[in-house]
Amino acid sequence: xxxxxxxxxxxxxxxxxxxxxxxxxxxxxxxxxxxxxxxxxxxxxxxxxxxxxxxxxxxxxxxxxxxxxxxxxxxxxxxxxxxxxxxxxxxxxxxxxxxxxxxxxxxxxxxxxxxxxxxxxxxxxxxxxxxxxxxxxxxxxxxxxxxxxxxxxxxxxxxxxxxxxxxxxxxxxxxxxxxxxxxxxxxxxxxxxxxxxxxxxxxxxxxxxxxxxxxxxxxxxxxxxxxxxxxxxxxxxxxxxxxxxxxxxxxxxxxxxxxxxxxxxxxxxxxxxxxxxxxxxxxxxxxxxxxxxxxxxxxxxxxxxxxxxxxxxxxxxxxxxxxxxxxxxxxxxxxxxxxxxxxxxxxxxxxxxxxxxxxxxxxxxxxxxxxxxxxxxxxxxxxxxx
Numbered sequence: 264x265x266x267x268x269x270x271x272x273x274x275x276x277x278x279x280x281x282x283x284x285x286x287x288x289x290x291x292x293x294x295x296x297x298x299x300x301x302x303x304x305x306x307x308x309x310x311x312x313x314x315x316x317x318x319x320x321x322x323x324x325x326x327x328x329x330x331x332x333x334x335x336x337x338x339x340x341x342x343x344x345x346x347x348x349x350x351x352x353x354x355x356x357x358x359x360x361x362x363x364x365x366x367x368x369x370x371x372x373x374x375x376x377x378x379x380x381x382x383x384x385x386x387x388x389x390x391x392x393x394x395x396x397x398x399x400x401x402x403x404x405x406x407x408x409x410x411x412x413x414x415x416x417x418x419x420x421x422x423x424x425x426x427x428x429x430x431x432x433x434x435x436x437x438x439x440x441x442x443x444x445x446x447x448x449x450x451x452x453x454x455x456x457x458x459x460x461x462x463x464x465x466x467x468x469x470x471x472x473x474x475x476x477x478x479x480x481x482x483x484x485x486x487x488x489x490x491x492x493x494x495x496x497x498x499x500x501x502x503x504x505x506x507x508x509x510x511x512x513x514x515x516x517x518x519x520x521x522x523x524x525x526x527x528x529x530x531x532x533x534x535x536x537x538x539x540x541x542x543x544x545x546x547x548x549x550x551x552x553x554x555x556x557x558x559x560x561x562x563x564x565x566x567x568x569x570x571x572x573x574x575x576x577x578x579x580x581x582x583x584x585x586x587x588x589x590x591x592x593x594x595x596x597x598x599x600x601x602x603x604x605x606x607x608x609x610x611x612x613x614x615x616x617x618x619x620x621x622x623x624x625x626x627x628x629x630x631x632x633x634x635x636x637x638x639x640x641x642x643x644x645x646x647x648x649x
Contacts, residue, residue, distance in 0.1 A: 306339045306533070308525075313352035313369035315475040316345035319495045319559060320521070323427060324368035326555075327523060327548040334540045339533070343368065352473035359524050360420045366525040371425065372456030372516075378417050379457070379597045380604040383611065384410070384425060385519035386456030387590055390615035394428030396622070397518040397611075398549075401425050404614040409607050416603065422530045424542070426549035427521040430556065434510035434578045435490030436481070436502050441510060441578075444585035453477050453489035458515040460593035465585060474500060481505040490515070493556070494563040503571035512578045514586045521552070 310328065314320035321343070328341035346352040355367045356374045371384040384406070389397050400406050410423055434441075435454075441447060448466030455471045463469050472480060472489075478501040480486045488506075490513070491497050497509075523545055530538065567573040598604045 305337055306537070308339065308341045308365035308529070309349075310341055310343045310366045310368065311346065311349050311355060311358070311364050312343055312367065313346050313355050313373055313473065315500070317499050318474060319499065319556075320368075320474075320492075321345050323521065323548075323552050323555075326551065327368070327544065330548050330551075331541055331544045334544060335537055339537050339540075341366065346473060346475060352475075353471075356419060356421065356524070359526050360418075362420075362526050362528065364526070365529050366523070369522055369524070370519060371423075371522050372458075372519065375456045375459075377419070378413060378603065379601060380413055380607050382457035382597075383604070383607045384522075386454075386458040386516050387461070387518075387594070388514040388587055389518035390612050391619040392518050392611070392615045393622075394430070394518045394520055396615070396618050398425065398428045398520055399618065400611055400614040401520075405610050406607075409603070409610060413603055413607075420527045422525045422527050424523040424545045425520045426523060426545045427552040428549070429516075429519045429521070430493060430560065431512060431517040432492050432515070432519070433490060433497075434513040434515070434582070435488050436497070436506035437488045437508045437510060438506065440508055440574075440576045441582065443579065444582050447582070450487040451485065453480070453486050453491075454515060456516070457590070457593060457597065460597065461515055461586060461589045464589040464593055478502060478505055492516075494560045494567060495556075498563045498567055498571070503567060503573050507571075507573050509567075509573055509575050510578045511575050512583070514583055514590065 310324070312321045312324040314324070324343045328343050332340050349364055350358040352369070353373055353376075355364070355369050356377060358364045359367050371381045372386045374381045375386075384397070384401070392400065397406075401410070406425075410425070414421055414423060435452070437450075444465060447462070450467050452462055452467040452469050453472050454462055454469060459469045459471055470480075470486065474491055474496070477486070477489050477491055481489055481502075482505050489502075491500060491502070497503075502509075525541075530541075533541075564575075568575065594604075594608065598608065
């Protein structure tokens with residue numbers, strides 16, 4: 264019995280020790296778990312925009328990245344570089360597709376050279392649709408599926424998110440106002456996408472340049488006139504330094520939008536939660552971009568007139584009609600032998616016929632209300648003497 268008691272004691276001690284050690288280890292694991300999670304390395308994605316760092320468009324790219332970074336709690340971090348940091352602006356699609364960049368921020372018409380049909384997401388009259396309506400077509404009218412097929416046809420390994428509908432872009436900056444279509448003939452002009460063909464058809468000598476190169480080209484006399492996009496971008500890029508005449512309203516790009524792209528292999532490898540955050544973040548950033556642009560563009564429209572002494576003119580109807588005719592001719596040529604071009608045009612036309620009629624019939628024009636509150640009031644008649 265004594266031997267048994269002597270041997271049992273050490274065994275009980277060992278069991279107590281192991282039990283205590285196990286509890287301690289469990290506690291240490293629980294205590295250490297938050298430290299392990301917080302120490303996880305975030306997924307970092309290197310992006311580039313197609314815009315100069317000073318342009319509001321690059322700011323939009325940063326706005327989207329911040330929304331995603333914040334919503335993932337730092338688990339995903341998108342870092343955005345300006346145009347030219349890794350590749351030239353027009354080289355973005357290829358760089359993202361190859362994985363040289365993880366993603367980027369630009370516009371579909373910058374890829375016009377890869378497949379002409381990409382221009383239908385931005386350069387042209389969009390059959391009367393505004394940019395919001397074109398975005399509606401993209402999401403609900405079949406555009407998204409057509410774009411996926413289009414990118415697959417050119418072996419672009421990207422996931423594309425068109426977003427951020429743009430306002431009608433000015434005809435551009437000129438040395439003097441243009442009154443008729445003949446005034447455009449022979450002018451050296453900058454534009455992009457299918458607008459290249461439209462204005463070439465109208466007799467202009469067209470050169471496609473990235474945003475940051477336009478004003479220097481005008482300053483050196485390499486361009487007589489140019490368009491970029493909006494009051495804020497044009498002001499930041501220095502257009503008022505080389506021209507004091509801006510022609511407003513045009514059909515060449517009245518329904519464009521931005522594009523967010525990801526390398527498809529890297530996007531598909533993200534956790535489902537992050538992919539969902541990105542997809543919903545695109546739509547949140549899209550609406551915020553519209554609100555910000557309304558505020559900033561309207562402010563700079565005033566500043567351009569009061570501080571920069573720019574004179575704004577409405578593009579005459581004769582030029583607008585000539586644009587539509589030139590677009591029809593250019594689009595017909597681009598559609599020859601390009602089944603995608605024809606399919607996308609037909610889809611847009613079908614959607615536009617319905618939604619533009621609803622818009623024109625349903626929504627009241629705003630000029631009357633604006634003039635009622637802010638228009639010049641007629642002078643009161645002078646009092647009669649005697």
